[in-house]
Amino acid sequence: MPSVTVTLIGKPGCHLCDDARAVVTEVVAGREGVELVELSIVDDDALHARYWDEIPVVLLDDAVHTIYRVDAERLRAALAERGH
Template structure:
């Protein structure tokens, strides 16, 4: 089995981000991928402004194994297909 990492880029007060985080947490439990949630504003305050500059206007953004996969929502059918095809 291939070990996948999903990073969800979010910001505080983003209801779509909260929904995406909840659904990805459920899927991580079912499918076994590693899930990290990163607040782009917190990252920028900590010195990494690149994430906010690149993705800040399209949140939430789902990164699969470091590459942009979807934004504004979790493209669940595509994500399931991509996770399955990489195994």
């Protein structure tokens, strides 16, 4: 089964980021071959420049999947399409 990386980009103190983290963590939990990476725009100037007004952002293998609010069913479907 090929692996997939789910990246959550946000920042500390962002309530939408906290909500997104809860959804992503729940969806990813227990899925083999799925890696969850969390990045902060506070720690990365390039991420800040690109996403500062769109966080939270969820990437699937470096492609934008979701901006602002994460839909659990949509994320599950996207992972299922990739064999997860």
